[in-house]
Amino acid sequence: MKLFTAEQIYAADKSTIAKQQITSDALMERAAEQIFNWIHSRMQGAPVKIHLFCGIGNNGGDGVALARHLKEHGYNIAVYVVNYSKKRSKDFLINLERLKDRKVWPEFLEKGSKYPDIGRDDIIVDAIFGIGLNRTPDEWVKQLMEHLHVSEAFILSIDMPSGLFMDKVAEDSRGVVKSNYVLSFQVPKLVFFLPDTGIYVGQWEVLDIGLDPEYLMTTETDYELIGKQEVLPLYVPRQKFSHKGTYGHSLIIGGSYGKVGAAILASKAALVSGSGLVTAFVPKCGYVPFQTALPEAMVIADRNEAHLSNITFEIEPNVIGIGTGLGTEEETIRAFSDFLENNKTPIVIDADALNILSKNKALLEKLPKQAVLTPHPKELERLIGKWKDDFDKLKKVKSFSKKYDCVLVVKGAHTITVYDEKGYVNANGNPGMATAGSGDVLTGVITGLIAQGYEPLIASVFGVYLHGRAGDIAIENTGYQSLIASTIIDNMGRAYIDLFEIPEVPVPVEEKSNSSRSDE
Numbered sequence: 231m232k233l234f235t236a237e238q239i240y241a242a243d244k245s246t247i248a249k250q251q252i253t254s255d256a257l258m259e260r261a262a263e264q265i266f267n268w269i270h271s272r273m274q275g276a277p278v279k280i281h282l283f284c285g286i287g288n289n290g291g292d293g294v295a296l297a298r299h300l301k302e303h304g305y306n307i308a309v310y311v312v313n314y315s316k317k318r319s320k321d322f323l324i325n326l327e328r329l330k331d332r333k334v335w336p337e338f339l340e341k342g343s344k345y346p347d348i349g350r351d352d353i354i355v356d357a358i359f360g361i362g363l364n365r366t367p368d369e370w371v372k373q374l375m376e377h378l379h380v381s382e383a384f385i386l387s388i389d390m391p392s393g394l395f396m397d398k399v400a401e402d403s404r405g406v407v408k409s410n411y412v413l414s415f416q417v418p419k420l421v422f423f424l425p426d427t428g429i430y431v432g433q434w435e436v437l438d439i440g441l442d443p444e445y446l447m448t449t450e451t452d453y454e455l456i457g458k459q460e461v462l463p464l465y466v467p468r469q470k471f472s473h474k475g476t477y478g479h480s481l482i483i484g485g486s487y488g489k490v491g492a493a494i495l496a497s498k499a500a501l502v503s504g505s506g507l508v509t510a511f512v513p514k515c516g517y518v519p520f521q522t523a524l525p526e527a528m529v530i531a532d533r534n535e536a537h538l539s540n541i542t543f544e545i546e547p548n549v550i551g552i553g554t555g556l557g558t559e560e561e562t563i564r565a566f567s568d569f570l571e572n573n574k575t576p577i578v579i580d581a582d583a584l585n586i587l588s589k590n591k592a593l594l595e596k597l598p599k600q601a602v603l604t605p606h607p608k609e610l611e612r613l614i615g616k617w618k619d620d621f622d623k624l625k626k627v628k629s630f631s632k633k634y635d636c637v638l639v640v641k642g643a644h645t646i647t648v649y650d651e652k653g654y655v656n657a658n659g660n661p662g663m664a665t666a667g668s669g670d671v672l673t674g675v676i677t678g679l680i681a682q683g684y685e686p687l688i689a690s691v692f693g694v695y696l697h698g699r700a701g702d703i704a705i706e707n708t709g710y711q712s713l714i715a716s717t718i719i720d721n722m723g724r725a726y727i728d729l730f731e732i733p734e735v736p737v738p739v740e741e742k743s744n745s746s747r748s749d750e
């Protein structure tokens with residue numbers, strides 16, 4: 231799913247109005263009806279108090295239009311206009327008049343107003359600001375937001391949490407609504423997925439308001455959200471008349487005394503992602519444990535006992551995954567530099583290999599084309615330097631990727647893969663995956679996919695998805711706390727199978743009993 235900028239959403243809006251020959255007011259009405267239907271199907275007329283806080287722009291207009299629908303269906307509402315500016319939008323005013331026609335008189339809140347009492351079991355509709363926010367809200371609006379939070383009532387935000395910018399991080403967290411649920415029009419927004427701004431978004435859902443499909447289809451975006459729909463076309467089925475050689479040979483280089491497990495995890499992950507053959511290159515101390523833990527892998531031992539000292543081998547792998555458990559001994563650094571000097575094979579670089587690159591930036595020039603780098607936040611900082619906020623980080627990542635022609639897999643709650651000026655934001659995964667060895671597994675999965683012939687960028691995007699999906703399936707049995715990296719590997723098969731599973735449509739009770747009778 232594409233992640234559009236505010237400017238693009240406004241353009242989609244315009245294009246919709248022109249092509250579908252509707253007014254902007256009609257589009258707002260569509261939006262309000264969608265939200266109303268969402269609320270009504272869940273609340274079924276329950277008499278819970280709903281407080282609607284509406285700004286004076288189109289986000290506020292959505293809120294006021296929603297208030298009218300709620301009123302018409304007998305809901306218990308209170309409407310407040312957050313009067314932060316005199317520049318009221320046309321459609322806001324149209325809807326304000328319609329509301330007054332229904333004898334609903336909103337309370338106007340301004341600087342110095344007393345804020346309304348809100349019970350913790352009430353519901354707040356947050357329609358103060360949408361995608362049009364262009365400066366920090368006034369102090370009194372921030373205080374109002376704090377008042378909403380203190381109430382502990384459930385906050386439902388329209389389009390986005392008020393106070394969240396589309397393209398930067400708010401300076402003052404008091405000026406952003408912490409939303410329990412966001413109903414986003416047509417598309418989700420990039421800020422829902424970034425660590426600095428995603429914290430304001432509890433859950434989110436997209437409501438289709440019928441924006442011009444042609445505009446949405448043909449407009450290129452800088453970011454894309456990756457889910458099952460996006461990865462399914464990437465999948466390459468296995469052929470009947472194939473053999474293990476068809477699916478490539480991965481070489482995993484890593485491990486050191488006490489950290490051989492990392493290389494084992496990466497190798498096993500490469501196997502379960504489908505690599506035909508996997509060889510591991512480890513220090514001598516890793517030889518026996520490797521052969522015991524993973525009989526499917528072949529092992530080459532370095533001459534050194536505890537760490538790698540000379541990375542040379544006779545085999546010709548299709549791809550090399552390097553860095554997991556590698557350590558940063560002087561001898562290993564030298565071996566890694568020598569190896570890079572001569573290597574032309576596609577490569578996936580993780581962990582200590584990234585740390586070595588950070589300390590010896592000249593080595594970056596030696597990387598083969600489209601090398602995949604998989605840093606976690608600390609490794610990324612060592613690689614690209616400190617950043618001001620998530621947007622600054624993404625800018626730096628893009629220019630780094632361009633400079634060294636590498637694919638950067640920026641790991642996090644929503645891992646973002648960056649290449650060629652574009653970011654692919656992974657939608658799945660869970661906090662249980664923040665566990666030792668999870669990154670080693672990802673390295674192995676991406677390596678294993680490249681072995682099978684996937685391009686490095688595709689392998690990264692697909693690999694991150696499969697890894698996240700395996701983690702999501704795994705927690706059904708383990709919960710967050712008890713998920714370990716090996717269990718992610720164990721669920722890779724189910725992640726693949728799940729690609730082709732169609733979500734079950736709930737069968738109405740009556741039909742169920744009929745069908746069971748006919749079975750008898």
Ligand SMILES: NC(=O)C1=CN([C@@H]2O[C@H](COP(=O)(O)OP(=O)(O)OC[C@H]3O[C@@H](n4cnc5c(N)ncnc54)[C@H](O)[C@@H]3O)[C@@H](O)[C@H]2O)[C@@H](O)CC1
Nearest residue numbers: 243258261287288289359360361362363364365366367389
């Ligand atoms: N294209 C779409 O998807 C549609 C958008 N609609 C709604 O329209 C919203 C965007 O509306 P607007 O462009 O009117 O913008 P907002 O309603 O987000 O903001 C209102 C206006 O306040 C001003 N403003 C910004 N920051 C301020 C601040 N800190 N203090 C005081 N004033 C400030 C700006 O001039 C802005 O236009 C969307 O988020 C959505 O809710 C819907 O009506 C339906 C269609």
Ligand SMILES: [K+]
Nearest residue numbers: 356359390392
């Ligand atoms: K809002």
